Amino acid sequence: MIDYTNTTALITGGGSGIGKALAEALAARGAAVVLADVNAAGLEAVAAGIGANALPVVVDLAKPEAAAELIERAFTWRGRLDLVCSNAGIGHNKKIKNEPLGPETERLFAVNLFAAVRIAQAYLRVLEPSGARGRLMITGSENSLSAPAAVKGRGLGLYGASKHGVLIAAEWLRDESGDALDVHVLMPGAVYTPLISRGLPDPTKAPPQIGLIMPEQCAALALKGLDLGLFYIPTHAHIADDIRPRYEGVAAALKALGLR
Secondary structure (H helix, E strand, C coil): CCCCCCCEEEEECCCCHHHHHHHHHHHHCCCEEEEEECCHHHHHHHHHHHCCCEEEEECCCCCCCHHHHHHHHHHHHHCCCCEEEECCCCCCCCCHHHCCCCHHHHHHHHHHHHHHHHHHHHHHHHHCCCCCCEEEEEECCHHHCCCCHHHCCCCCHHHHHHHHHHHHHHHHHHHHHCCCEEEEEEECCCECCHHHHCCCCCHHHCCHHHCCECHHHHHHHHHHHHHCCCCEEECCCHHHHHHHHHHHHHHHHHHHCCCC
16 A cells, blocks of 8 residues: 655546545645646645645646646645546537537537646656656546446447547556556546536436446545556446456458458
8 A cells, every 4th residue: 555644646626526535635645736727616625625735736737838837836835746536527528520629629628638637747757856756647437448338328438538538548658657657547437527417406306327436436446446556447336347348349351351
């Protein structure tokens, strides 16, 4: 189990949902936490609940310069940055065939994908002078791996594309930066965050097939995955079943083409 005593962790999207749960779980295990979010009110409430070991930072990660400024501030606070949870993300429910690819879509990719890459780059830059090893967990999604059976038809194509981008970028980042950084990808299924609660005020009314869990359970699985040194950290068993059609489809195509 990782000892978080006297460590510093940065959690983006820390004002609610999975980010809030991660911050509270890390603080309970002894970490000082930097909480970043665009939602100032939510951020202040979470920080107040944690106390002196929390530093709230209001930031809009859609802005290209924001990631580097945030990493620098988080590192400067206590002179170290042991864990970065690049968790901030936004939802999007528009079918690809109807999507105008305007500012809303650009913000989707800016927050969900490009901010994670910029955070990783900035984190490596602050680690380099000291030679310290860092740990980065990026929040992807079950949509990083497939079109999950339980949510087909809901217009999550571009959201899924942004989260698939997170996964492949993290896989390459692990290949490129393994000497300086431990990289992990959290891949949640349905978690009761504000993205879901706005349309589902009562979580007990959730369709059973989506397997809705609470943020605290997601955070517990995330930290367990870090403790175990896992790169892929899924939260739902059905994720393996959802991947299978892609694997089987590629295998069938290889056979049809005479390549195996």
